[in-house]
Amino acid sequence: MKPENPAARPDAAIVCAPSATDRRNEKRLDKKLKLSLEAGLPGSAVVLHCQGRIIFHCEARTLSTIVSEVLPSARRMVVDLADVESVDSGGLGELVMTHLWAEAAGYALKFACPKKSVRHLFEITNLVSVLDVYASVPEAMAAMVQEEVPSA
Numbered sequence: 810m811k812p813e814n815p816a817a818r819p820d821a822a823i824v825c826a827p828s829a830t831d832r833r834n835e836k837r838l839d840k841k842l843k844l845s846l847e848a849g850l851p852g853s854a855v856v857l858h859c860q861g862r863i864i865f866h867c868e869a870r871t872l873s874t875i876v877s878e879v880l881p882s883a884r885r886m887v888v889d890l891a892d893v894e895s896v897d898s899g900g901l902g903e904l905v906m907t908h909l910w911a912e913a914a915g916y917a918l919k920f921a922c923p924k925k926s927v928r929h930l931f932e933i934t935n936l937v938s939v940l941d942v943y944a945s946v947p948e949a950m951a952a953m954v955q956e957e958v959p960s961a
Contacts, residue, residue, distance in 0.1 A: 842868035842893075844875055854885035854917070854950055860892035865899025872900075873907045880916045887949040891922035896930055908940050917956065919949035 842861040857876065863869050872888075880886050896904070904920070911918035919941045923931060931937045943949040 842871060844872065846875070846879065848883075854887050854919075854953055855879055855883040856887045856889055856946055858889045858892070862895045862897075863893055863900035863904065864895070864897045869900045869903035873903050876907050876918065877910065880911055880918065881914070885917040885953050886911075887919045887921050887946050887953075889921050889946055890927055891924070893924065893927055896927055901930070901934060901936065905936065905939060917953045919943060919952060921946045921949040 842859060842863060844860075845858045847856040847858065857872075857879070859872065861868065863872060876886060876888070908918055908920075921943045922945055923942060928942070931940065931942060936942075941949070941952065943952060
């Protein structure tokens with residue numbers, strides 16, 4: 810029997826398994842990336858809420874795995890970064906690769922609500938010109954609707 814795919818459930822929460830280093834340092838456990846999916850009305854985007862850190866290895870890979878599993882059926886997704894405390898170079902790389910994959914496949918992937926420190930990181934690395942970053946989830950959703958309207 811195949812285990813249930815937690816990404817297929819809108820209320821799923823996914824947390825990376827702690828490494829041996831993390832078990833020795835309990836403070837770091839609280840900073841792990843926690844993900845939850847929220848399915849909207851039919852035709853609207855799925856919202857992926859992120860909390861913690863998007864860093865090299867498990868956290869960044871977990872984020873991109875969830876996006877790659879959900880986005881083909883949803884076709885539109887907003888990654889809510891409001892509760893993300895930090896992103897490292899591995900996390901940035903994973904965000905860029907995920908965005909490029911989604912764009913090449915014809916899916917809409919937007920990022921919303923980065924904290925000031927994360928937004929600053931996007932700006933100094935010039936990723937604001939690559940990633941579609943919005944101040945709020947509703948703004949990101951509205952941008953997707955506007956992209957679908959054919960121009961006259």
